[in-house]
Amino acid sequence: MLPQDQTLHIALVGTPNAGKTALFNTLTASHQRVANYSGVTVESAEADFYLPSGTRATLVDLPGAYSLRPYTDDEGVLAHALKQNNFDALVIVVDATQPERAIRFLVEVLDATDRPAVVALNMADLAQARGFELDLKKLSARLGVPVISTVAVKKQGMLELPEAIESAMDSRRRVKGALLGKKKEHLTPKEVSHEILAFYKKADEILKEVLKKKGRPDTQSARIDYFVLHPVWGLFILMLMLGITFQLMFNLADYPMKFISQSFDSMGNYINAMHELPEMLRSFLADGVIAGVGGTLVFLPQIIILFSLILFLEDFGFMSRAVFLMDYWMGKVGLHGRAFLPLLSSYACNIPGILATRAIETRRDRIITTMIIPLTTCSARVPVYTLLIAAFIPNTNVFLGIKLQGLVMLGLYAVGALSAFIAGAVFQKFFLRGKRPPLLIELPSYKWPSLLSLGKGLVYRAELFVKRVGTVILALTVLIWVLVSFPKAPEGAPHPVEYSFAAKLGHAIEPVMRPLGFDWKISMAMIPTFAAREVMISALSTVYAVDDVDKSKKEEKLSELIKREWSLATGLSLLVWFIFAPQCISTLATVKRELQSNKWVVIMVSYLFVLAYAAAFLTHTIVTAIMGK
Amino acid sequence: MILNNKNYPLSDLHAGDCAEITEFKDDENRQNFMQRLYEVGFLVGETLEVMHEAPLSLDPMSIRIKDAVYAIRREDAELIQVSSVVRKSKTKA
Numbered sequence: 001m002l003p004q005d006q007t008l009h010i011a012l013v014g015t016p017n018a019g020k021t022a023l024f025n026t027l028t029a030s031h032q033r034v035a036n037y038s039g040v041t042v043e044s045a046e047a048d049f050y051l052p053s054g055t056r057a058t059l060v061d062l063p064g065a066y067s068l069r070p071y072t073d074d075e076g077v078l079a080h081a082l083k084q085n086n087f088d089a090l091v092i093v094v095d096a097t098q099p100e101r102a103i104r105f106l107v108e109v110l111d112a113t114d115r116p117a118v119v120a121l122n123m124a125d126l127a128q129a130r131g132f133e134l135d136l137k138k139l140s141a142r143l144g145v146p147v148i149s150t151v152a153v154k155k156q157g158m159l160e161l162p163e164a165i166e167s168a169m170d171s172r173r174r175v176k177g178a179l180l181g182k183k184k185e186h187l188t189p190k191e192v193s194h195e196i197l198a199f200y201k202k203a204d205e206i207l208k209e210v211l212k213k214k215g216r217p218d219t220q221s222a223r224i225d226y227f228v229l230h231p232v233w234g235l236f237i238l239m240l241m242l243g244i245t246f247q248l249m250f251n252l253a254d255y256p257m258k259f260i261s262q263s264f265d266s267m268g269n270y271i272n273a274m275h276e277l278p279e280m281l282r283s284f285l286a287d288g289v290i291a292g293v294g295g296t297l298v299f300l301p302q303i304i305i306l307f308s309l310i311l312f313l314e315d316f317g318f319m320s321r322a323v324f325l326m327d328y329w330m331g332k333v334g335l336h337g338r339a340f341l342p343l344l345s346s347y348a349c350n351i352p353g354i355l356a357t358r359a360i361e362t363r364r365d366r367i368i369t370t371m372i373i374p375l376t377t378c379s380a381r382v383p384v385y386t387l388l389i390a391a392f393i394p395n396t397n398v399f400l401g402i403k404l405q406g407l408v409m410l411g412l413y414a415v416g417a418l419s420a421f422i423a424g425a426v427f428q429k430f431f432l433r434g435k436r437p438p439l440l441i442e443l444p445s446y447k448w449p450s451l452l453s454l455g456k457g458l459v460y461r462a463e464l465f466v467k468r469v470g471t472v473i474l475a476l477t478v479l480i481w482v483l484v485s486f487p488k489a490p491e492g493a494p495h496p497v498e499y500s501f502a503a504k505l506g507h508a509i510e511p512v513m514r515p516l517g518f519d520w521k522i523s524m525a526m527i528p529t530f531a532a533r534e535v536m537i538s539a540l541s542t543v544y545a546v547d548d549v550d551k552s553k554k555e556e557k558l559s560e561l562i563k564r565e566w567s568l569a570t571g572l573s574l575l576v577w578f579i580f581a582p583q584c585i586s587t588l589a590t591v592k593r594e595l596q597s598n599k600w601v602v603i604m605v606s607y608l609f610v611l612a613y614a615a616a617f618l619t620h621t622i623v624t625a626i627m628g629k
Numbered sequence: 630m631i632l633n634n635k636n637y638p639l640s641d642l643h644a645g646d647c648a649e650i651t652e653f654k655d656d657e658n659r660q661n662f663m664q665r666l667y668e669v670g671f672l673v674g675e676t677l678e679v680m681h682e683a684p685l686s687l688d689p690m691s692i693r694i695k696d697a698v699y700a701i702r703r704e705d706a707e708l709i710q711v712s713s714v715v716r717k718s719k720t721k722a
Contacts, residue, residue, distance in 0.1 A: 067668045071661065098696045101670065189660045196667050217696070225681060229691065234684040324700040328686035337689075337700075438662040438705040440669070443691055443698040 007048075008057040009086070010165065013078050014093030015105050016064035017317075017444035019122045022453045023093050023152035024061040027161065044077065045460065051166045059091070063358075067105070068112055069192065073366070074358045082112045089165055090117040096127035096149070097218070097445065099134060099211055104203040106143055111199070116168040117145045120161060124149040126445070132215035139210040153450035221317070221445045228321050238325050241313070246347075249306045256301035264294025284481060291538050292477025296469045299349075299379040299534070303465055304458060306348040306379075311457045314341070315449030320441050327439055333421045334428030336360055336436050339369040343420070346376040350587045351468070352461055354594055362437045368427050370591055371604055374582060375420035377413050380534040384578050385412055387537055387555065391563040392571035416579050419611070431603075468586050473532055480528045480535065484542045497543055502527065506543075516577065516613065517570035517620040533583040569623035573616045580612035637714060639677075639706040644690070647678045648711035656708055663708065670695040671709060 014020035028047035046060045062081055063074040070076035081087065092109055094102035106119060121127075121136070140147040146164035150157030187195065228237055268286040271277075313319050319341050327337025338360045346353030353373050360366045386409075395405045483505070489496035497503060506524025513523045525539040541558055544565075562571070582588070582605045592601045636651055650673050653663060671677075671694060680691040680698055689702045 066665065069664060069668070071665050100695050101697065104668075189664070192664060193667060196664065197672075200672070215696075217693075221698075222680070225691075229681040229683070231682070231684045320700070324681075324689060324691060325683055327700070327702070328683055328688050435658075438659060439689055439700060439702050440662065440665055440705075441700050442669070443700055 006055065008051070008055060008088040008169075010057050010059050010089045010091060011081055011087040012059050012061050012091050012093065013081075013109065014064055014120075014122075015066060015095060015098075015101065017442060018064070018093045018095040018102075019152045020064055020093040021061060021457075022450050023091075023120060023122060023150065024059060025450070025453045025456045026152045026155055026158055028059050049162065051162045053166060055166075057088075057162075057165070060087075067196075068108055072359060072361050082109065085113055085115065087115055089169060090115050091120060091161070091165065092117055093120045093122050093150075093152075096121045096124045096132065096134070097130060097215065099127075099132060100204070100207055103139075103207050103210075104200055107203040107206070108199050110143060110145065116165075116171060118161065118164045118168050119143065119145055119147040120150045120152075120157065121147055122150045122152055123447075124156070125151045125154065126447070127215060130215035130218065131213060133211070133213035135210045135212055139206070142206045142209065153448075153453070218445045224446050225321070225443070228318070229324065234325055238322055241318070241322075242344075245306065245309045248309065249302055249348075252305050253301040257298050260298045260300065261294060264290055264297070267294075283485065284478075287542070288477055288481030289474065292480070292535060293469055293474055295383075295538050296380070296473045296532070296534050297466070299382075300462065300465065302379045302382075303348045304462055307345070307352070307461050308454065308458055310341070310345060310348075311454050312449055315447070315453065317444050317446040320443050323439075323441055324443060331436060333425040334368065334436065335421075335424050336365045336369070337439055338441065339365065342369055342373065343376060346373045346378060348379055349465060350374055350376065350378050350584065351464060351590050354587065354590045357594070364432045364434060365437060367595060367600060368424055368432055370595060371427055371600070371607075372420040372423045374584070374587060374604065374608060375416050375423060375580070377416045377579075378584075380532065380584065381412075381578055383534060384536045385409060385575065387540075387559055387562075388571055388575045388578075391559045391566075392568055392575075412575070412579060419580070423607070423611075472586050473535070476528055476531045476535060477538075480539060480542070483527075495545065497545060502543075515620070516616040517567065517573045517624070519570075522566075522570070522574065529583050530581075531583070531585040533578065533581075536578075567624070568627055569620045572623055573620035576619045577612050577616040580608055580615055582608035582612075636710050636712050639692075639709040639711050640703040642679045642690075642706075642711070642714065643687075644679050644682050645717040647676060647715040647717075649676050649713045650674065650709060651712045652710045654708045654710065659705070659708065662705065666709070669697065669699060677711070 012020060012024055014023075024045070024047070028049045044061050044063065046058050048056055048058050051057055063077050065075040065078040067075075068079045068082060070079050090109070090113065092106060094105055096102065102121065110117060119140075121134070127134075136147050136149060146168055148157050148160045148164050150161065152158075227233060230237075268290045271282055271286040271290065274282065310319075313322075323337040323340050326340045330337055330339060339357070341359070342353045342356035344353075345356050350373050353376070354370055357366045357369045357373075360369060389405050389408055393405050393408050395403050398404050398407060480502070483502040484497055484500045486501060487499060489499040493499065502524050503520070505527055506520040509523045509527070510518070510520040513519075513526070518526070521543050522540075525536060525543045528539050529536045537555070537558070540562070541554060544558065544561055566574075588601055588605065591604060592598065595601075637648070638654075639648070642648060650671060652673060653666075656663070675694055678693045680693050682688065682690045687703075689700045690706065691698050691700045692706075
C-alpha cells in the first residue's frame with residue numbers, strides 16, 4: 001500500500017471531443033482549482049480523487065490535442081507536459097466511436113512517455129449503439145497498459161479506472177521512444193510526415209487485430225446537421241440562437257439581479273444603523289466596501305446565464321457548427337472562424353473571452369481577436385448605459401411598442417460590434433499582415449451535455465468573476481472611498497467632497513476632458529473607472545453626494561440630477577466614451593499574461609483611448625452644434 | 630455514378646460527392662496544416678465525402694473522413710487531389 005500522506009500527480013490527457021472534461025468532473029468529486037505549470041502559460045484545472053488504497057491523487061486536466069505536434073497554444077501543453085515527464089501516471093481518454101484515431105493517438109502518446117498509464121475508452125455506450133466491437137483485452141495487451149471502457153457522463157467505469165491506475169503504478173513500461181528508435185530534436189517536414197506514417201502503420205496493425213466489427217456512421221448527427229447547416233435555414237437558425245441567448249441573458253437575469261442589489265442595500269442600511277460603531281467605520285463599510293462589491297456582484301446572474309448557454313451549446317456540439325457557418329463572413333474582416341466563441345463569451349465578461357482565444361491556431365490571429373475583444377459590450381457597461389439612457393433619451397414610442405430607449409441600447413451594442421469588426425480589419429491590414437491560417441475544425445457528433453460538467457464549468461467561470469470582485473474591485477472601492485473622504489472638509493461645508501483628493505485629481509485632468517464636455521466632477525468620477533468601469537455609478541453618486549436609503553431611488557435621484565446638471569451633448573458624449581475607452585484593469589492584466597507582451601497592452605490601451613477621445617469629441621461637437629449650448 | 634477517372638482538387642467538389650484521395654500538393658507555407666491533415670486522417674487512398682457547404686458562401690465545406698467530420702476552406706482543400714469522384718447530386722461540377 002502506498003503511504004497515505006503521499007499525493008500522486010496524474011495527468012489527464014486526451015483527444016478533443018472525447019469527453020475528457022466530463023471524465024475529469026465525474027472522477028474527481030472534490031473542488032477544482034486552477035493549476036499553473038512552469039513554462040506553460042496556459043492554466044489547467046486540477047482536482048483530487050482517491051485510489052482504492054486510500055492514496056490521494058491530484059488529477060490535472062490538460063487541454064485536448066490531436067497529436068504531440070502542437071498546432072495551437074492549447075495543444076502545446078500536452079507535448080510540453082510529456083516532455084517534462086514529471087507526472088506519476090497518465091490517464092488517456094479517447095473516443096470509442098473513433099477507434100482508428102483513438103489508437104493512433106494512444107500509440108503516439110504511449111511512445112512518448114515511460115510513465116504508468118491507463119486508457120479510458122470513453123463514450124463506450126455510443127460506440128456500442130452504433131455497432132462497434134473492440135477486443136479490449138487484446139488492445140490492452142498490445143498497448144501494454146490497462147484499457148477501461150467508460151461512459152463518463154453516466155459514471156460508468158469510474159470504479160474500475162482508479163483500480164486500474166493503482167495496479168498500473170506498480171508496472172514498468174518499455175522505455176520511451178522505443179517505437180521509432182532514437183529521435184532527432186528537429187525534424188524536416190518530410191521526416192515528420194514519415195514519423196506520422198510510421199506511427200499510423202503501427203496503429204493500424206493494432207486496429208486490424210482488435211476491431212472485431214466496424215460501426216455504422218452517426219446518422220443522428222447527420223439529421224441534425226441537415227437543419228443546422230442547411231443552405232437556407234443554417235444562418236437563420238444561428239441568428240435565432242444568438243437572439244434567444246441575449247434575450248434570456250437580459251430577461252432572466254432581471255429578478256436575481258434585483259435580489260442581489262436589494263440584499264446589499266439592506267446590508268448597507270444595517271451597518272449604517274449600528275450607531276455604536278464610529279461614523280468613519282460605518283461609512284467605510286457601507287459606502288465603500290458593500291456598495292462597491294455589491295455594485296459589481298450584481299452582474300453575476302447575467303454572466304451565469306450567458307455562460308450556461310454557451311457551455312451548453314459548446315458541449316452539445318453547436319459551437320463548432322457556428323464556426324463553420326461564420327468563418328467565411330468573419331474572414332471578410334480578417335478574423336478566423338474560431339474567433340466566434342471568444343467574441344461571444346466577451347459579451348458576458350472580456351476575461352473569459354480572452355482566455356478562450358487560446359484555441360486559435362496562430363499568434364497573429366490570437367492577437368487580432370484579443371485586441372478587438374474590449375469593443376464587445378461586456379455586462380459591466382450595461383448599468384452605465386442604463387443610467388445615461390434613462391437620463392438623456394426620452395422613452396418615446398418609435399414604432400409598434402418599440403421604445404426609443406431600447407433602440408438606443410441596441411444601437412450601442414451594434415456600434416460596439418461594428419467597431420470591433422472595423423478594428424479587426426485595420427489591425428490585419430496595417431499591423432498584422434498575412435493570410436488567415438487554414439481552418440480545420442472537427443464537427444463532432446451531437447451529444448447531450450452532462451449536467452455535472454455544465455455545473456462545474458459554470459462554477460469555474462463564476463469563480464473567476466467573483467475572485468475579481470474580491471480583489472481588484474474591492475481594492476478600488478476602498479481606494480475611491482479614501483480619495484473622496486480625505487482630507488476632511490471643514491465643519492458645515494456645503495459640498496464636503498470638493499475638499500477631497502479626488503476633487504484635486506478631477507481638477508487636474510479637467511483641461512484634457514473639457515473638449516469632450518466633461519467638467520471636473522465627471523472627470524473625477526471617471527478616475528476610478530479606468531480600473532473598472534462599473535464603479536462609475538457609485539463614483540458619480542459620491543461626487544454629487546446623492547444619498548438615499550433605497551438604492552433604486554438613489555439611482556433615480558442621480559438620473560434626475562445629471563439630467564439637470566449636464567447638457568445633452570455631455571450625456572451623449574459620455575455614452576460614446578464608454579463604448580470605446582479601455583477601462584478594465586483585469587482585462588489588461590489578462591491580455592498581458594495571455595500574450596506575454598507589454599507591447600500589445602500598450603497598443604490596446606492607446607488605440608482604445610484615441611478612439612474613445614475622438615468619438616466623444618465628435619459627438620460633443622456635433623450635438624452642441626445642432627442643439628446649441 | 631463515377632464521373633471519370635481524372636484528378637480533381639477537392640475544392641471542386643460539392644455536397645454529396647464522394648472521392649478518393651490520390652495526392653497532396655506541396656505548399657511551403659502550409660506545412661503545419663498538411664501535417665494536421667495527415668493526423669486527422671487525410672491520407673492517400675482514403676475515401677471522403679463532402680457533407681455540407683456553408684450557406685450562401687458555399688465555403689467552408691464539411692468533409693467526412695473515417696468516422697469524423699471536419700470543416701475546411703476551399704482555398705485549403707485545393708491542396709488535396711482526389712479521383713474516382715462519385716456524384717450523388719445532380720448539380721454540375
